[in-house]
Amino acid sequence: MSRLELYSPEGIRIDGRRFNELRQFTSQLNTHPNVSDGSSYVQQGNSKVICLVQGPMESLSNTNAGGASKLDHNGPILSININYPPFANNVRKKRMRNDRRLQELCVVLKRCFLKTIVSKNYARTVIEVNITVLSMDGGLLACCCNAITLALIDAGIALYDYVSAISIGLYNQIPLLDMNTLEENDLSFITIGVVGDSDKLNLVLCEDKLPLDNLEALISLGIEGCHRIKQLMDEQVRLVGTDLLSKKQ
Amino acid sequence: MVLSPAERSYIYDSLKSPDVARTDSRKYNQFRPLKATCYFLPNSNGSSRIFKADSLECITSVKANVIKTKDLSQLINVEVDIQGQRDDSPLCQDLSTFLTKSLIDSFDVKTLQLTDKFYYQLFIDIVILSIPADFQNSSYTLYSLISLTSMGTYLALKTTRLPLLTSSTNDKEIEEEPSFSDDWESSTYLISKESNFKPTLLFIVGVVGNNVIIDPSMEEEEVLEHGFCIGFNNNKIVPPVQSVMLSTVDGKAFSQSTLFKAMDMVKEIGAPVVEALDAIADQEFDEFDSAF
Amino acid sequence: MNIISITQAHRKTSHTIIESDDDSDIEMDDQGIITRTGTGTGASSSLVVTPGELITSDPTWMKGHGTYYLTSSSTTTTDENNNNNNSEMPTYSSLAGTIQKVNKLLTVVPFKGRYKPETGDHIIGRITGISVKRWKVDIGGERSATLLLGSVNLPGGVLRRKTEADELQMRSFLKEGDLVNCEVQNGGGDGGCMLHTRSLKYGKLRNGVFVKVPSGLIVRSKNHSFDLPGGVSIILGVNGFCWIGMTKRDGSGNSNSSGNVIGNNLKTEAGLTQKKYK
Numbered sequence: 001m002s003r004l005e006l007y008s009p010e011g012i013r014i015d016g017r018r019f020n021e022l023r024q025f026t027s028q029l030n031t032h033p034n035v036s037d038g039s040s041y042v043q044q045g046n047s048k049v050i051c052l053v054q055g056p057m058e059s060l061s062n063t064n065a066g067g068a069s070k071l072d073h074n075g076p077i078l079s080i081n082i083n084y085p086p087f088a089n090n091v092r093k094k095r096m097r098n099d100r101r102l103q104e105l106c107v108v109l110k111r112c113f114l115k116t117i118v119s120k121n122y123a124r125t126v127i128e129v130n131i132t133v134l135s136m137d138g139g140l141l142a143c144c145c146n147a148i149t150l151a152l153i154d155a156g157i158a159l160y161d162y163v164s165a166i167s168i169g170l171y172n173q174i175p176l177l178d179m180n181t182l183e184e185n186d187l188s189f190i191t192i193g194v195v196g197d198s199d200k201l202n203l204v205l206c207e208d209k210l211p212l213d214n215l216e217a218l219i220s221l222g223i224e225g226c227h228r229i230k231q232l233m234d235e236q237v238r239l240v241g242t243d244l245l246s247k248k249q
Numbered sequence: 250m251v252l253s254p255a256e257r258s259y260i261y262d263s264l265k266s267p268d269v270a271r272t273d274s275r276k277y278n279q280f281r282p283l284k285a286t287c288y289f290l291p292n293s294n295g296s297s298r299i300f301k302a303d304s305l306e307c308i309t310s311v312k313a314n315v316i317k318t319k320d321l322s323q324l325i326n327v328e329v330d331i332q333g334q335r336d337d338s339p340l341c342q343d344l345s346t347f348l349t350k351s352l353i354d355s356f357d358v359k360t361l362q363l364t365d366k367f368y369y370q371l372f373i374d375i376v377i378l379s380i381p382a383d384f385q386n387s388s389y390t391l392y393s394l395i396s397l398t399s400m401g402t403y404l405a406l407k408t409t410r411l412p413l414l415t416s417s418t419n420d421k422e423i424e425e426e427p428s429f430s431d432d433w434e435s436s437t438y439l440i441s442k443e444s445n446f447k448p449t450l451l452f453i454v455g456v457v458g459n460n461v462i463i464d465p466s467m468e469e470e471e472v473l474e475h476g477f478c479i480g481f482n483n484n485k486i487v488p489p490v491q492s493v494m495l496s497t498v499d500g501k502a503f504s505q506s507t508l509f510k511a512m513d514m515v516k517e518i519g520a521p522v523v524e525a526l527d528a529i530a531d532q533e534f535d536e537f538d539s540a541f
Numbered sequence: 542m543n544i545i546s547i548t549q550a551h552r553k554t555s556h557t558i559i560e561s562d563d564d565s566d567i568e569m570d571d572q573g574i575i576t577r578t579g580t581g582t583g584a585s586s587s588l589v590v591t592p593g594e595l596i597t598s599d600p601t602w603m604k605g606h607g608t609y610y611l612t613s614s615s616t617t618t619t620d621e622n623n624n625n626n627n628s629e630m631p632t633y634s635s636l637a638g639t640i641q642k643v644n645k646l647l648t649v650v651p652f653k654g655r656y657k658p659e660t661g662d663h664i665i666g667r668i669t670g671i672s673v674k675r676w677k678v679d680i681g682g683e684r685s686a687t688l689l690l691g692s693v694n695l696p697g698g699v700l701r702r703k704t705e706a707d708e709l710q711m712r713s714f715l716k717e718g719d720l721v722n723c724e725v726q727n728g729g730g731d732g733g734c735m736l737h738t739r740s741l742k743y744g745k746l747r748n749g750v751f752v753k754v755p756s757g758l759i760v761r762s763k764n765h766s767f768d769l770p771g772g773v774s775i776i777l778g779v780n781g782f783c784w785i786g787m788t789k790r791d792g793s794g795n796s797n798s799s800g801n802v803i804g805n806n807l808k809t810e811a812g813l814t815q816k817k818y819k
Contacts, residue, residue, distance in 0.1 A: 017545075020544055021546070022544060022545065022547065024548065026548070028541045032378070032379075033755070035379045036379065037655060038653070046292070048290075050378070050541070052378070054382070056655070057655075058683075058685055083330075083376070086328070086372070086374050087296075087310035087374045089292065090292050092312045092314070092372050118635050125684070130379070132376065132378060134308070135290050135291055135292045135293075136292075137291070153592060153637045154637075154653060155653070155654070156637075156638075156651035156654030158592070159592040159593070159636075161592055162592060195593075224543075225544050228544040229546075232548060234591055237591050238589055238591065240652075241591075241638070245589075251718040253667075253718045253719040253720050254719075255719070255746065256749075256750065259748055259749060259750065272750045
């Protein structure tokens, strides 16, 4: 196979995009109305993720009544679980039960959303979030974050604002927006989650090494990308909401 | 869901009556409506998503590997993953075993054969997205999932595409690995349109008294006395024909005539089900229609 | 910096254009509520808000459920006391839903959500646990509800002082999994609520089936029990839990005639002929 050109001199990436071009973003809300309180489906290019939210409720569904003592008086117990089946990647690979990387992503997402949910309304309750990755082609954390935001909104859980996320990588000095698997394997990248239309970040994760002087350019490109994604998610929420309203009347 | 003793006896008495009055007014041999989509996993050779409204959902993926082997039994591997259950729980293991056995027995290995030594190895992974929250406290065993997963597998296999083989099929003289075309548009179906081969379908039949019912709902499962798993292929009943416990309480023995009644019913409804699934598989794939 | 994004071509779905005669629509603009320009789906789209959206900058509005405000240094919610009357307090929405204004109170009603109990609601609950002098009941809301031993009518008398023997025999009356027809005595209050069955029309449910529907579909009304022809009656609980069962015979008080199979009932009361099973 000839050498893959991650970024051609004309400014074209492997899949034909420009440096500031997002992959095709599709989202859907209320995909599983009967099995969960809130559900969503997010597709960024070939990365597809389903998110199911149960809650707020009194105890975790998979424990037998023993959870009451662990309830927090200040806010909800947020339980996030990422399910990564063996067919999600290109090469079939069965994940171990306690895959470290997935657990770390769960912790990062939990910290992000505990700040985003209006905790005071949900004291002494449990919110359970289950993510199933159907197919992954780069941007795992970003897809999960976007899917959780939409599913929480669908469940009617109060949020201060949207958290929209994207991954940005660095090729020499050039920032590339929304990485796919081939780019993620070769380049360093960072995932950021932005609050609504502001410049504040609720989620930052870099699993590689990045030079500090390029960081600002990466983050400002990422913030612009996140604003666009927030706009797309917002459109979908309004569409689904107006549809629900029209059916009730 | 947990049922009260009053509800339990009501449903049981209704099912036991000669009229077989089911709570959703279905006939004894009527299925609940189900929906399915295919071709939505870009990383898999074949995929299907099958679900009933208000019930469980099953996503199946078929991925193929090329291996050099003489042992034909390792060509088909089925694994079931149920959200919220451990991988080694009896339910997951049993579902995997049932499906593997039913497929291996009837699979036309020639469709997987590339050359004398090289074969395709299929990995069928099934994900059940969620089960009811109080499954631990309820008395149904969810073995009715066998039927749903078997239909999902059938659809996924029918819509599986494999890359086109460009090297020759006879490698006794050449002795090199098979090579494939890079053009996905020229891929071929695992089960071509002309072939008669169909994967086996498994049906779950519930038994109450002298009555048999197909496709029991979760409330009905809780009061069933017994259950059968019956295989169907090419208009015939095929192995496995096995008894399964659908409810963890009230289990009773069944008579020979009930078993034959169940087999007759499956023979009757098997063909329409296969026709319906084939129609779904043959649907035009719409690139712009999302699976969700 | 411009971002290029690709989205899927949407098939145009037809939305019903809702003719709104609602006066409040006209008031909204005068009182400084910032609305989004309609996207061609009718008047209802101007009432839709999403999390993080600014509803109004007018500080005279009282902030109800589903809204929050930001002060310069910290974020506070509507539950905290706030003395900053002089500073600007723009109101933001924290839910995806529609704006509801009652006098000067601004709330956001979400599109979807779990059932929230209110006093006087006629609901159906499922017993999930027994503790000292009370039952824990699942009503499909954010929290379980409580049914006190003193709030039920025991068999053998409408009003009877509950003895210690009753406390020890609670399970013989209502056990885990039973369905009860009841009313909310004390709604709200952080989501947990108290129930009671102090009326002949409430109590344990028998001879029927249970169906669950989304709670938003049930409209609160005066009467939630209906008798249908054929000897069938239905109860539509406000929480979305519904019961379809045999109509109670008159004059039987609390106890139902037990054990009637629906097959026989259909034959005698609705006149259906018996089907032969092949």
